Amino acid sequence: MTDKQIVTAVIAGEPSAYRAIVERYQQPLVRYIAYLIHDADLTDDVVQDTFIKAYKNLRGFRLDAKFSSWLYRIAHNTAMDAVKHQHLSIDDLPARNEPVSQDLDIAALVDQHIAAKDVAACLTKLPLKYREAIALFYLREASYSEISDILHISVSGVGVRINRAKTMLRSICKARGVHQ
Numbered sequence: 001m002t003d004k005q006i007v008t009a010v011i012a013g014e015p016s017a018y019r020a021i022v023e024r025y026q027q028p029l030v031r032y033i034a035y036l037i038h039d040a041d042l043t044d045d046v047v048q049d050t051f052i053k054a055y056k057n058l059r060g061f062r063l064d065a066k067f068s069s070w071l072y073r074i075a076h077n078t079a080m081d082a083v084k085h086q087h088l089s090i091d092d093l094p095a096r097n098e099p100v101s102q103d104l105d106i107a108a109l110v111d112q113h114i115a116a117k118d119v120a121a122c123l124t125k126l127p128l129k130y131r132e133a134i135a136l137f138y139l140r141e142a143s144y145s146e147i148s149d150i151l152h153i154s155v156s157g158v159g160v161r162i163n164r165a166k167t168m169l170r171s172i173c174k175a176r177g178v179h180q
Contacts, residue, residue: 003021003024003068004067007021011058021071029075030047032135033047033079035123037079042082046079049078054070054074068142076132122172127168130162132151132161133161133162134162
């Protein structure tokens with residue numbers, strides 16, 4: 001079923017159909033929010049709140065719009081509200097460590113983990129507005145148009161943010177001695 005079909009079913013009185021939305025978007029939203037706020041517990045809370053808010057507001061969703069962009073906008077706003085509520089700066093939150101797969105060659109795993117950790121450390125130094133755009137583009141694989149909808153900026157503004165983020169990231173990594 002498509003997102004729109006699921007939304008239509010939920011609005012028509014089949015609330016159990018919403019489970020498909022949660023299953024489809026839970027992991028991608030966790031990755032996106034964790035990338036922004038670097039706190040596992042807060043990430044889980046934000047994702048849960050996102051699904052609750054989306055469910056409560058499904059009747060307000062325009063079926064001619066893209067559901068994923070609408071959902072990511074809710075997630076984005078919920079994350080920013082959570083950070084403000086805790087009186088934290090995004091940059092003050094601790095870095096999140098992801099569990100690593102056991103299926104890889106140990107030497108390759110170590111090299112990959114070190115490289116990923118180095119780049120992740122550089123990414124945390126980017127200002128939030130650039131980190132948001134990069135996360136949506138690379139982690140969510142969202143188009144410029146979708147990012148524009150989610151962040152409420154122009155499509156050209158998305159391009160500017162992504163290009164500036166890449167330039168800043170190169171400089172930050174170079175200054176830290178990280179080779180990408």
